[in-house]
Amino acid sequence: MNQPLIDCQNLETAFAKSLNRPILDQISCTINRGEFVALLGLNGAGKSTLLRSLVGLVPINNGNIYINGVAMSKQTLPKIRSDMAMLFQGGGLIRQLTAIENVLCGCLACKTPWQTLLGFPKNDRRRALEILDRFGLKDKAYQKTAQLSGGQQQRVAIARALIQSPQILLADEPTTGLDVIASRQLMETLSELHSVNGMTIVTVLHDLAMAEKYAQRAIVLDAGRVIYDGSSSKVQAVFSDLNAV
Ligand SMILES: Nc1ncnc2c1ncn2[C@@H]1O[C@H](COP(=O)(O)OP(=O)(O)OP(=O)(O)O)[C@@H](O)[C@H]1O
Ligand SMILES: [Mg+2]
Known part of the structure; x- marks a missing residue:
């Protein structure tokens, strides 16, 4: 079974x-x-x-x-x-960060503290942009999420959940x-x-x-x-x- x-x-x-x-x-x-x-x-x-x-x-x-x-x-x-990835009630985005920074936060669970100190490698950034593009948000990547509409914020939250391929x-x-x-x-x-x-x-x-x-x-x-x-x-x-x- x-x-x-x-x-x-x-x-x-x-x-x-x-x-x-x-x-x-x-x-x-x-x-x-x-x-x-x-x-x-x-x-x-x-x-x-x-x-x-x-x-x-x-x-x-x-x-x-x-x-x-x-x-x-x-x-x-x-x-x-x-x-696993979780989409929290209300989105749970960090409003002061840009869309791409929020998406990259989704990688943090899989990194050691040392890796996080070194910043995000190019590969992660490329993947974050690809995912934002998939959800029609490539042009919003460098905009603060506080400035996005509710629907756009929700798509950023999904992109963040998906970056670690759960x-x-x-x-x-x-x-x-x-x-x-x-x-x-x-x-x-x-x-x-x-x-x-x-x-x-x-x-x-x-x-x-x-x-x-x-x-x-x-x-x-x-x-x-x-x-x-x-x-x-x-x-x-x-x-x-x-x-x-
Ligand atoms: N940390 C906590 N301490 C005490 N009670 C809590 C705590 N967290 C939640 N509760 C209570 O537990 C119950 C379930 O809460 P929960 O948030 O899981 O409900 P829900 O089904 O998601 O409701 P909603 O549809 O409103 O989102 C509620 O009565 C809530 O007040
Ligand atoms: Mg609830």
């Missing part, structure tokens, strides 16, 4: 006093190589916390995370992170703040990365129609637990039940 690419077993985070429960409560799910999964749920359900835990940004009290068969630990985290792309509400056309373009880009480049994609979405259209599978969280894991075509019914509660 194929080993799952992402395997969460009974994940439990710290107890949150305000919630009177752990933020993530006994989450178990596996994601296979090449899947496109929508992570859904109401505000505060735990979606961002789950994504962040997959890149080691959230302390785990109980349970295990395996990425490509490797158990997450302090020792394995650098290797695990080099296989196997897995985790995206937290990548279409937030984008207009209808820019949202569709962004989802088409994710879809192409999935179908052409074979990337495994897990993305938080609030738009159920988009989840149905682009993701084959949906995982729905509620109050820190998985309440649905299956075909994305059934999510409307899952949310109707949630509303009825």
Whole structure:
């Protein structure tokens, strides 16, 4: 049997006093190589916390995370992170830096502190420009990201995520703040990365129609637990039940 690419077993985070429960409560799910999964749920359900835990940004009290068969630990985290890229809710760009500098920041996870002191080699710069070009942003490469539109900033964030050629792309509400056309373009880009480049994609979405259209599978969280894991075509019914509660 194929080993799952992402395997969460009974994940439990710290107890949150305000919630009177752990933020993530006994989450178990596996994601296979090449899947496109929508992570859904109401505000505060735990979606961002789950994504962040997959890149080691959230302390785990109980349970295990395996990425490509490797158990997450302090020792394995650098290797695990080099296989994954994360698009943070709100973009997470450094606004004072130019587009190309932000994209180059995506290389930092794979470098030693000494290498970072030496600056970015020509190869990295060439690749950053190629990726920006792929997203129609070559002419914006040397502009501060604060001066770019929301859609352009989101494409810079994707370029930054892609520069290390990750196997897995985790995206937290990548279409937030984008207009209808820019949202569709962004989802088409994710879809192409999935179908052409074979990337495994897990993305938080609030738009159920988009989840149905682009993701084959949906995982729905509620109050820190998985309440649905299956075909994305059934999510409307899952949310109707949630509303009825
Ligand atoms: N560091 C923290 N300490 C205490 N509670 C936290 C912390 N981080 C998140 N929470 C709480 O955990 C719950 C889940 O937060 P999370 O950001 O994962 O939700 P989400 O599903 O991404 O929501 P949204 O759709 O609004 O982005 C929320 O109730 C939040 O207030
Ligand atoms: Mg969130």
